[in-house]
Amino acid sequence: xxxxxxxxxxxxxxxxxxxxxxxxxxxxxxxxxxxxxxxxxxxxxxxxxxxxxxxxxxxxxxxxxxxxxxxxxxxxxxxxxxxxxxxxxxxxxxxxxxxxxxxxxxxxxxxxxxxxxxxxxxxxxxxxxxxxxxxxxxxxxxxxxxxxx
Amino acid sequence: xxxxxxxxxxxxxxxxxxxxxxxxxxxxxxxxxxxxxxxxxxxxxxxxxxxxxxxxxxxxxxxxxxxxxxxxxxxxxxxxxxxxxxxxxxxxxxxxxxxxxxxxxxxxxxxxxxxxxxxxxxxxxxxxxxxxxxxxxxxxxxxxxxxxxxxxxxxxxxxxxxxxxxxxxxxxxxxxxxxxxxxxxxxxxxxxxxxxxxxxxxxxxxxxxxxxxxxxxxxxxxxxxxxxxxxxxxxxxxxxxxxxxxxxxxxxxxxxxxxxxxxxxxxxxxxxxxxxxxxxxxxxxxxxxxxxxxxxxxxxxxxxxxxxxxxxxxxxxxxxxxxxxxxxxxxxxxxxxxxxxxxxxxxxxxxxxxxxxxxxxxxxxxxxxxxxxxxxxxxxxxxxxxxxxxxxxxxxxxxxxxxxxxxxxxxxxxxxxxxxxxxxxxxxxxxxxxxxxxxxxxxxxxxxxxxxxxxxxxxxxxxxxxxxxxxxxxxxxxxxxxxxxxxx
Numbered sequence: 001x002x003x004x005x006x007x008x009x010x011x012x013x014x015x016x017x018x019x020x021x022x023x024x025x026x027x028x029x030x031x032x033x034x035x036x037x038x039x040x041x042x043x044x045x046x047x048x049x050x051x052x053x054x055x056x057x058x059x060x061x062x063x064x065x066x067x068x069x070x071x072x073x074x075x076x077x078x079x080x081x082x083x084x085x086x087x088x089x090x091x092x093x094x095x096x097x098x099x100x101x102x103x104x105x106x107x108x109x110x111x112x113x114x115x116x117x118x119x120x121x122x123x124x125x126x127x128x129x130x131x132x133x134x135x136x137x138x139x140x141x142x143x144x145x146x147x148x149x
Numbered sequence: 150x151x152x153x154x155x156x157x158x159x160x161x162x163x164x165x166x167x168x169x170x171x172x173x174x175x176x177x178x179x180x181x182x183x184x185x186x187x188x189x190x191x192x193x194x195x196x197x198x199x200x201x202x203x204x205x206x207x208x209x210x211x212x213x214x215x216x217x218x219x220x221x222x223x224x225x226x227x228x229x230x231x232x233x234x235x236x237x238x239x240x241x242x243x244x245x246x247x248x249x250x251x252x253x254x255x256x257x258x259x260x261x262x263x264x265x266x267x268x269x270x271x272x273x274x275x276x277x278x279x280x281x282x283x284x285x286x287x288x289x290x291x292x293x294x295x296x297x298x299x300x301x302x303x304x305x306x307x308x309x310x311x312x313x314x315x316x317x318x319x320x321x322x323x324x325x326x327x328x329x330x331x332x333x334x335x336x337x338x339x340x341x342x343x344x345x346x347x348x349x350x351x352x353x354x355x356x357x358x359x360x361x362x363x364x365x366x367x368x369x370x371x372x373x374x375x376x377x378x379x380x381x382x383x384x385x386x387x388x389x390x391x392x393x394x395x396x397x398x399x400x401x402x403x404x405x406x407x408x409x410x411x412x413x414x415x416x417x418x419x420x421x422x423x424x425x426x427x428x429x430x431x432x433x434x435x436x437x438x439x440x441x442x443x444x445x446x447x448x449x450x451x452x453x454x455x456x457x458x459x460x461x462x463x464x465x466x467x468x469x470x471x472x473x474x475x476x477x478x479x480x481x482x483x484x485x486x487x488x489x490x491x492x493x494x495x496x497x498x499x500x501x502x503x504x505x506x507x508x509x510x511x512x513x514x515x516x517x518x519x520x521x522x523x524x525x526x527x528x529x530x531x532x533x534x535x536x537x538x539x540x541x542x543x544x545x546x547x548x549x550x551x552x553x554x555x556x557x558x559x560x561x562x563x564x565x566x567x568x569x570x571x572x573x574x575x576x577x578x579x580x581x582x583x584x585x586x587x588x589x590x591x592x593x594x595x596x597x598x599x600x601x602x603x604x605x606x607x608x609x610x611x612x613x614x615x616x617x618x619x620x621x622x623x624x625x626x627x628x629x630x631x632x633x634x635x636x637x
Contacts, residue, residue: 038213
């Protein structure tokens, strides 16, 4: 499953959704597409039953230039990392919760992030560095996944 | 010189809020603020679009409660077109909304607030989380919580067309009805939700209310403010999440205002502070007197406890029984204890489940009469619902073609922004001064002061921001930064 996260009316925040849609389009029937605005505990339900889930999301990092892409697995993430929302848990905690309550979670989770510039202004256009980079990023993710299928 | 201690990030807070605690020269707490980020330009984004698009667009403001924006926006669009949705459409919207309430309140009680009470406010941070909670209540109970929320979401998806960013409510009604098979599913799901409500009451009883230490914490002075309260009520003065009059009671519980949603500008004004972009709504009749409680203050509170304080009872039997029990246990209305928000939230969860079950069994809910097609010239309209985190206003002005010229929103948590700051300051003053500084336990008990309100300030909350550092900033008396220490 390709899981895009983001808000597509909050400028660069929508890049994960756009890229996930493109990846799913390139993979055709070989992968399902799912979208979410926030990574709430409902994602556990969404991921249940899949062997591999590829998360595509915007990434905030003041040290890296916008348009930079990052790739990680949950094991790479420090405890407490990410998805800081009042209505959810850090990502690794969420997966651990799923395991504790005996949900059938994917064996493999890969997280792709693109560093974004502006995700605090309502609008539907990406900033130039993100606009220039996202299609190439989506194609690379699709290529990696196609090689596994 | 003033020393500032910043706690950033706030554990589990939506967006990137930050608490700054200002200490005076003697190391005593002088002030405390919750600062939050700003999302820019939503009104401008709406201008120039057909108003019927807004119920679908405004769901994207927030990934946590899109259902609340969908409903408030659809109601505002109904008002813009001067159209009344038929009874079945209203029932379908209410069914969706009450089901959403159960799911939303469940997350707060079990994942966010639960660990503080069930595991303990001063438990080590490594245990004060959902896993600590599961170890207390058992794996089966954990499964029950996740399954109940998933079932509620399944029904929301069926009624709203999508699990998130619902699309079915539009000016004059809804775009999809319910057939008898779907009604069967809705009855089954909502019956389960009522059982889930009873299960939650039992957990609350067994693990929180039967513990005298917790009752003492709830009724202590640290978490108490004598404010006014605001909420939507029906004709019987029962809380109504979807519709009704706005009722305001004062710190003594006396009704001081009751108005229609479109009169809100006559009653509510917004105060601006230089240190935050978010505004502070207050009661116009009282005026802004600062971050203070009491009868003269304009500060009011909203959301679960406020809704119960403005009410004369609940609309469903089990919720009403629990309402009376809460009021009696806590010494009568209005209940001023901030931590009682959690109890009120559980009562609302039960109320919403009972209402959803009632609606799912209503024979009229499968009627094909689901929309009144608008025929009037569009002008201006206000739509109001009770979002889980407080009363939510959407106000649109359009041209005669229905193109939006102006949009204004007062969102749920904003209503509580002033009291949240007051609660943080009071807790910080009591705890930091008493304990002689900051510790993990003290920080958590300060966080508990605002966690009770279930605040939600952000919309871009799914980011992977990495681990934010703890930042301590020193300011001089003129407000200049003289030092900044970052602890990774």
